[in-house]
Amino acid sequence: MAGKDTHTIYIVSDGTCRTCEQVLRAVLVQFERQHPRVIREANVRRPGRVARIVKEAKTVRATIFYTLVSPETRLAMKEASAEYFVPIVDVLGPAFASLYDMFKSSPRLVPGILYEANKAHFDRIDAIDYTLHHDDGCGMNDLDKADVVLVGVSRTSKSSTCFYLAYRGIRAANVPLFPNEEPPVELLRLDSKKVIGTTANADRLQSVREARIHSWGMRLGEAYTDRMAIIQELRAVNATMAKHGWATIDVSYKAIEEVAREVRVHLGIKGTEPW
Helix, strand or coil: CCCCCCCEEEEECCCCCCCCCCCCHHCCCCCEEEEEEEEEECCCHHHHHHHHHHHHHHHHCCCCEEECCHHHHHHHHHHHHHCCCCCCCCHHHHHHHHHHHHHHCCCCCCHHHHHHCCCCHHHHHHHHHHHHHCCCCCCCHHHHHCEEEECCCCCCCHHHHHHHHHHCCEEEEEEEECCCCCCCHHHCCCHHHHEEEEEEEEHHHHHHHHHHHHCCCCCCCCCCCCCHHHHHHHHHHHHHHHHCCCEEECCCCHHHHHHHHHHHHCCCCCCCCCC
């Protein structure tokens, strides 16, 4: 139950709620220090469900923003609003009316049509958001929702490859591995085919790490850039990846595009993109 001073807004859509949410965000930025609780109700396509949502909204004194295109669900929203005295905002209604007047023809009124028409775009946004929250071992609680998880030692192109894949709609996460440490249990629960290791030869990895240290303005000589320490680290982590049956990609002298292409091959993802 929301507190006394907590404002609640319901977003109701027969699609993904994305359109309604974008409109709401555009308006909320004009109200400083206001952070209402937002409840999303997607794929609402039955009048009965509309009525239940409005009844729930009444209990928390919420306002409903909705993007419904079906005449039945739109009517149900208006009738339930009048019955329960819940304020509603029809996000699409004025646009429908204006364009009807302009074109002198009725809209198709097909629920979810915007999402289907822009599915690749929405998939890309979703993948990028997922990858942002699952970089460098973060977000382990829903690691199983990734399309692929890259693992390996530090500076073997895991993050950059993940973001390249995410831009193409692939939900990619990455988890660092360390010598003498067992991988996280969340990683071990995954299908081994979904986990791919990245590795490199010791000389190349040493050069990459030294460049990174220089960019940080730090001194060299620590184990992170020591060649013998790197060799031992690679041996231990490569053995871990082999033990768990994870495919590996040597990224020593490969561009990110090449690494990403190999990941797709391992996953069995086909495509004609100019990679």
